[in-house]
Amino acid sequence: MILKRLSIILLLIFSSTSFAFGEEVNNNEHQINFFTGNFDFSDDKQKAILVGFQHQNENLNRDTFLGNVSPITGGFVTENSAAYIYTGIEWNVDMGGLTFTPSFAPGLYHEGDGKDLGHVLEFKSEVQLSYAASDKTSFGVSYNHVSNASLGDKNPGANSYMFNFIRNF
Structure with missing residues:
Protein backbone atom coordinates (compact mmCIF):
# COMPACT_ATOMS: atom_id res chain seq x y z
CA MET A 1 0.00 0.00 0.00
CA ILE A 2 2.86 2.40 0.82
CA LEU A 3 4.49 1.67 -2.55
CA LYS A 4 1.23 2.40 -4.37
CA ARG A 5 0.80 5.74 -2.58
CA LEU A 6 4.43 6.71 -3.21
CA SER A 7 4.03 5.85 -6.90
CA ILE A 8 0.91 8.01 -7.20
CA ILE A 9 2.58 10.96 -5.44
CA LEU A 10 5.67 10.78 -7.64
CA LEU A 11 3.59 10.51 -10.82
CA LEU A 12 1.68 13.63 -9.81
CA ILE A 13 4.96 15.48 -9.35
CA PHE A 14 6.13 14.41 -12.81
CA SER A 15 2.90 15.41 -14.48
CA SER A 16 3.01 18.92 -13.03
CA THR A 17 3.65 21.88 -15.32
CA SER A 18 6.87 23.85 -15.38
CA PHE A 19 5.38 26.63 -13.27
CA ALA A 20 6.02 27.06 -9.56
CA PHE A 21 4.23 29.70 -7.50
CA GLY A 22 3.23 31.51 -10.71
CA GLU A 23 6.79 31.98 -11.96
CA GLU A 24 8.29 30.04 -14.83
CA VAL A 25 11.13 27.72 -13.88
CA ASN A 26 14.21 27.61 -16.14
CA ASN A 27 13.92 24.72 -18.58
CA ASN A 28 15.87 21.54 -17.89
CA GLU A 29 17.59 22.86 -14.76
CA HIS A 30 16.59 19.83 -12.71
CA GLN A 31 16.04 16.22 -13.58
CA ILE A 32 13.89 13.76 -11.64
CA ASN A 33 14.16 10.07 -12.41
CA PHE A 34 11.26 7.97 -11.16
CA PHE A 35 11.96 4.24 -11.38
CA THR A 36 10.38 0.94 -10.50
CA GLY A 37 11.67 -2.56 -10.92
CA ASN A 38 12.87 -5.70 -9.23
CA PHE A 39 15.29 -5.51 -6.28
CA ASP A 40 17.73 -8.43 -6.04
CA PHE A 41 16.16 -10.30 -8.97
CA SER A 42 18.98 -12.87 -8.94
CA ASP A 43 18.01 -14.18 -5.46
CA ASP A 44 14.68 -16.04 -5.66
CA LYS A 45 14.15 -15.89 -1.88
CA GLN A 46 14.87 -12.17 -1.50
CA LYS A 47 13.67 -10.49 -4.70
CA ALA A 48 11.14 -7.68 -4.22
CA ILE A 49 9.44 -4.88 -6.13
CA LEU A 50 11.06 -1.48 -5.63
CA VAL A 51 10.11 2.13 -6.35
CA GLY A 52 12.40 5.09 -6.13
CA PHE A 53 13.44 8.51 -7.31
CA GLN A 54 16.64 10.34 -8.13
CA HIS A 55 17.37 14.07 -8.49
CA GLN A 56 20.03 15.68 -10.62
CA ASN A 57 20.74 19.43 -10.68
CA GLU A 58 21.92 20.41 -14.18
CA ASN A 59 23.53 23.59 -12.80
CA LEU A 60 26.16 21.47 -11.07
CA ASN A 61 27.25 19.40 -14.09
CA ARG A 62 30.72 19.50 -15.63
CA ASP A 63 31.95 18.44 -19.07
CA THR A 64 34.97 16.15 -18.73
CA PHE A 65 36.88 13.75 -20.95
CA LEU A 66 34.61 11.03 -19.46
CA GLY A 67 31.45 12.82 -20.58
CA SER A 81 10.32 -2.18 3.68
CA ALA A 82 14.02 -2.18 2.83
CA ALA A 83 15.23 1.33 2.01
CA TYR A 84 18.35 2.87 0.50
CA ILE A 85 19.24 6.58 0.29
CA TYR A 86 22.30 7.73 -1.60
CA THR A 87 24.28 10.56 -3.11
CA GLY A 88 26.96 10.25 -5.75
CA ILE A 89 27.82 11.08 -9.36
CA GLU A 90 26.70 10.07 -12.82
CA TRP A 91 28.18 10.43 -16.28
CA ASN A 92 25.86 11.28 -19.17
CA VAL A 93 27.24 10.06 -22.49
CA ASP A 94 25.17 11.25 -25.47
CA MET A 95 24.98 8.52 -28.12
CA GLY A 96 22.72 10.28 -30.62
CA GLY A 97 19.12 9.42 -29.75
CA LEU A 98 20.21 7.44 -26.70
CA THR A 99 22.01 8.43 -23.52
CA PHE A 100 24.28 5.99 -21.68
CA THR A 101 24.54 6.86 -17.98
CA PRO A 102 26.86 4.98 -15.61
CA SER A 103 26.81 6.12 -11.98
CA PHE A 104 28.34 5.45 -8.59
CA ALA A 105 26.74 6.38 -5.26
CA PRO A 106 27.52 5.46 -1.65
CA GLY A 107 24.50 5.39 0.61
CA LEU A 108 22.76 4.16 3.73
CA TYR A 109 20.76 0.92 3.68
CA HIS A 110 18.03 -0.24 6.06
CA GLU A 111 16.99 -3.86 5.56
CA GLY A 112 13.49 -3.59 7.06
CA ASP A 113 11.92 -7.01 6.40
CA GLY A 114 14.08 -7.41 3.28
CA LYS A 115 17.55 -8.70 2.52
CA ASP A 116 20.41 -8.28 5.00
CA LEU A 117 23.21 -6.77 2.91
CA GLY A 118 25.71 -6.95 5.79
CA HIS A 119 26.33 -3.28 6.56
CA VAL A 120 24.52 0.06 6.80
CA LEU A 121 27.00 1.65 4.33
CA GLU A 122 26.46 0.27 0.82
CA PHE A 123 27.72 1.30 -2.62
CA LYS A 124 25.53 1.41 -5.71
CA SER A 125 27.03 1.00 -9.18
CA GLU A 126 24.54 1.47 -12.00
CA VAL A 127 24.25 1.66 -15.77
CA GLN A 128 21.26 3.19 -17.53
CA LEU A 129 20.28 3.51 -21.17
CA SER A 130 17.60 6.09 -21.94
CA TYR A 131 15.75 7.46 -24.95
CA ALA A 132 14.67 11.10 -25.10
CA ALA A 133 11.01 11.13 -26.16
CA SER A 134 11.07 14.96 -25.99
CA ASP A 135 13.31 17.69 -24.60
CA LYS A 136 11.69 17.21 -21.17
CA THR A 137 10.88 13.48 -21.02
CA SER A 138 12.99 10.34 -21.37
CA PHE A 139 12.37 6.65 -20.81
CA GLY A 140 15.07 4.21 -19.85
CA VAL A 141 16.14 0.89 -18.41
CA SER A 142 18.81 0.47 -15.78
CA TYR A 143 20.70 -2.20 -13.87
CA ASN A 144 22.48 -1.73 -10.56
CA HIS A 145 24.50 -3.65 -8.03
CA VAL A 146 24.44 -2.66 -4.35
CA SER A 147 27.30 -3.99 -2.22
CA ASN A 148 29.20 -3.07 0.95
CA ALA A 149 32.68 -3.74 -0.54
CA SER A 150 33.32 -6.26 2.27
CA LEU A 151 32.95 -3.68 5.05
CA GLY A 152 30.65 -6.04 6.95
CA ASP A 153 31.00 -9.65 8.08
CA LYS A 154 29.06 -10.65 4.98
CA ASN A 155 28.65 -9.06 1.57
CA PRO A 156 25.88 -10.79 -0.40
CA GLY A 157 25.14 -7.79 -2.65
CA ALA A 158 21.93 -7.23 -4.57
CA ASN A 159 21.34 -6.98 -8.33
CA SER A 160 18.36 -4.97 -9.53
CA TYR A 161 16.80 -3.83 -12.78
CA MET A 162 14.51 -0.85 -13.20
CA PHE A 163 12.35 0.95 -15.72
CA ASN A 164 12.90 4.71 -15.62
CA PHE A 165 10.74 7.75 -16.31
CA ILE A 166 12.93 10.85 -16.46
CA ARG A 167 11.51 14.36 -16.37
CA ASN A 168 13.46 17.59 -16.88
CA PHE A 169 11.99 20.79 -15.46
Whole structure:
Protein backbone atom coordinates (compact mmCIF):
# COMPACT_ATOMS: atom_id res chain seq x y z
CA MET A 1 0.00 0.00 0.00
CA ILE A 2 2.86 2.40 0.82
CA LEU A 3 4.49 1.67 -2.55
CA LYS A 4 1.23 2.40 -4.37
CA ARG A 5 0.80 5.74 -2.58
CA LEU A 6 4.43 6.71 -3.21
CA SER A 7 4.03 5.85 -6.90
CA ILE A 8 0.91 8.01 -7.20
CA ILE A 9 2.58 10.96 -5.44
CA LEU A 10 5.67 10.78 -7.64
CA LEU A 11 3.59 10.51 -10.82
CA LEU A 12 1.68 13.63 -9.81
CA ILE A 13 4.96 15.48 -9.35
CA PHE A 14 6.13 14.41 -12.81
CA SER A 15 2.90 15.41 -14.48
CA SER A 16 3.01 18.92 -13.03
CA THR A 17 3.65 21.88 -15.32
CA SER A 18 6.87 23.85 -15.38
CA PHE A 19 5.38 26.63 -13.27
CA ALA A 20 6.02 27.06 -9.56
CA PHE A 21 4.23 29.70 -7.50
CA GLY A 22 3.23 31.51 -10.71
CA GLU A 23 6.79 31.98 -11.96
CA GLU A 24 8.29 30.04 -14.83
CA VAL A 25 11.13 27.72 -13.88
CA ASN A 26 14.21 27.61 -16.14
CA ASN A 27 13.92 24.72 -18.58
CA ASN A 28 15.87 21.54 -17.89
CA GLU A 29 17.59 22.86 -14.76
CA HIS A 30 16.59 19.83 -12.71
CA GLN A 31 16.04 16.22 -13.58
CA ILE A 32 13.89 13.76 -11.64
CA ASN A 33 14.16 10.07 -12.41
CA PHE A 34 11.26 7.97 -11.16
CA PHE A 35 11.96 4.24 -11.38
CA THR A 36 10.38 0.94 -10.50
CA GLY A 37 11.67 -2.56 -10.92
CA ASN A 38 12.87 -5.70 -9.23
CA PHE A 39 15.29 -5.51 -6.28
CA ASP A 40 17.73 -8.43 -6.04
CA PHE A 41 16.16 -10.30 -8.97
CA SER A 42 18.98 -12.87 -8.94
CA ASP A 43 18.01 -14.18 -5.46
CA ASP A 44 14.68 -16.04 -5.66
CA LYS A 45 14.15 -15.89 -1.88
CA GLN A 46 14.87 -12.17 -1.50
CA LYS A 47 13.67 -10.49 -4.70
CA ALA A 48 11.14 -7.68 -4.22
CA ILE A 49 9.44 -4.88 -6.13
CA LEU A 50 11.06 -1.48 -5.63
CA VAL A 51 10.11 2.13 -6.35
CA GLY A 52 12.40 5.09 -6.13
CA PHE A 53 13.44 8.51 -7.31
CA GLN A 54 16.64 10.34 -8.13
CA HIS A 55 17.37 14.07 -8.49
CA GLN A 56 20.03 15.68 -10.62
CA ASN A 57 20.74 19.43 -10.68
CA GLU A 58 21.92 20.41 -14.18
CA ASN A 59 23.53 23.59 -12.80
CA LEU A 60 26.16 21.47 -11.07
CA ASN A 61 27.25 19.40 -14.09
CA ARG A 62 30.72 19.50 -15.63
CA ASP A 63 31.95 18.44 -19.07
CA THR A 64 34.97 16.15 -18.73
CA PHE A 65 36.88 13.75 -20.95
CA LEU A 66 34.61 11.03 -19.46
CA GLY A 67 31.45 12.82 -20.58
CA ASN A 68 29.09 15.12 -18.71
CA VAL A 69 29.45 14.48 -14.95
CA SER A 70 26.87 15.61 -12.40
CA PRO A 71 25.89 14.91 -8.78
CA ILE A 72 22.85 12.76 -7.99
CA THR A 73 20.79 12.16 -4.87
CA GLY A 74 18.03 9.61 -4.48
CA GLY A 75 16.56 6.62 -2.79
CA PHE A 76 14.31 3.65 -3.10
CA VAL A 77 12.09 1.46 -0.97
CA THR A 78 11.11 -2.18 -1.55
CA GLU A 79 7.88 -4.02 -0.87
CA ASN A 80 9.69 -5.61 2.11
CA SER A 81 10.32 -2.18 3.68
CA ALA A 82 14.02 -2.18 2.83
CA ALA A 83 15.23 1.33 2.01
CA TYR A 84 18.35 2.87 0.50
CA ILE A 85 19.24 6.58 0.29
CA TYR A 86 22.30 7.73 -1.60
CA THR A 87 24.28 10.56 -3.11
CA GLY A 88 26.96 10.25 -5.75
CA ILE A 89 27.82 11.08 -9.36
CA GLU A 90 26.70 10.07 -12.82
CA TRP A 91 28.18 10.43 -16.28
CA ASN A 92 25.86 11.28 -19.17
CA VAL A 93 27.24 10.06 -22.49
CA ASP A 94 25.17 11.25 -25.47
CA MET A 95 24.98 8.52 -28.12
CA GLY A 96 22.72 10.28 -30.62
CA GLY A 97 19.12 9.42 -29.75
CA LEU A 98 20.21 7.44 -26.70
CA THR A 99 22.01 8.43 -23.52
CA PHE A 100 24.28 5.99 -21.68
CA THR A 101 24.54 6.86 -17.98
CA PRO A 102 26.86 4.98 -15.61
CA SER A 103 26.81 6.12 -11.98
CA PHE A 104 28.34 5.45 -8.59
CA ALA A 105 26.74 6.38 -5.26
CA PRO A 106 27.52 5.46 -1.65
CA GLY A 107 24.50 5.39 0.61
CA LEU A 108 22.76 4.16 3.73
CA TYR A 109 20.76 0.92 3.68
CA HIS A 110 18.03 -0.24 6.06
CA GLU A 111 16.99 -3.86 5.56
CA GLY A 112 13.49 -3.59 7.06
CA ASP A 113 11.92 -7.01 6.40
CA GLY A 114 14.08 -7.41 3.28
CA LYS A 115 17.55 -8.70 2.52
CA ASP A 116 20.41 -8.28 5.00
CA LEU A 117 23.21 -6.77 2.91
CA GLY A 118 25.71 -6.95 5.79
CA HIS A 119 26.33 -3.28 6.56
CA VAL A 120 24.52 0.06 6.80
CA LEU A 121 27.00 1.65 4.33
CA GLU A 122 26.46 0.27 0.82
CA PHE A 123 27.72 1.30 -2.62
CA LYS A 124 25.53 1.41 -5.71
CA SER A 125 27.03 1.00 -9.18
CA GLU A 126 24.54 1.47 -12.00
CA VAL A 127 24.25 1.66 -15.77
CA GLN A 128 21.26 3.19 -17.53
CA LEU A 129 20.28 3.51 -21.17
CA SER A 130 17.60 6.09 -21.94
CA TYR A 131 15.75 7.46 -24.95
CA ALA A 132 14.67 11.10 -25.10
CA ALA A 133 11.01 11.13 -26.16
CA SER A 134 11.07 14.96 -25.99
CA ASP A 135 13.31 17.69 -24.60
CA LYS A 136 11.69 17.21 -21.17
CA THR A 137 10.88 13.48 -21.02
CA SER A 138 12.99 10.34 -21.37
CA PHE A 139 12.37 6.65 -20.81
CA GLY A 140 15.07 4.21 -19.85
CA VAL A 141 16.14 0.89 -18.41
CA SER A 142 18.81 0.47 -15.78
CA TYR A 143 20.70 -2.20 -13.87
CA ASN A 144 22.48 -1.73 -10.56
CA HIS A 145 24.50 -3.65 -8.03
CA VAL A 146 24.44 -2.66 -4.35
CA SER A 147 27.30 -3.99 -2.22
CA ASN A 148 29.20 -3.07 0.95
CA ALA A 149 32.68 -3.74 -0.54
CA SER A 150 33.32 -6.26 2.27
CA LEU A 151 32.95 -3.68 5.05
CA GLY A 152 30.65 -6.04 6.95
CA ASP A 153 31.00 -9.65 8.08
CA LYS A 154 29.06 -10.65 4.98
CA ASN A 155 28.65 -9.06 1.57
CA PRO A 156 25.88 -10.79 -0.40
CA GLY A 157 25.14 -7.79 -2.65
CA ALA A 158 21.93 -7.23 -4.57
CA ASN A 159 21.34 -6.98 -8.33
CA SER A 160 18.36 -4.97 -9.53
CA TYR A 161 16.80 -3.83 -12.78
CA MET A 162 14.51 -0.85 -13.20
CA PHE A 163 12.35 0.95 -15.72
CA ASN A 164 12.90 4.71 -15.62
CA PHE A 165 10.74 7.75 -16.31
CA ILE A 166 12.93 10.85 -16.46
CA ARG A 167 11.51 14.36 -16.37
CA ASN A 168 13.46 17.59 -16.88
CA PHE A 169 11.99 20.79 -15.46
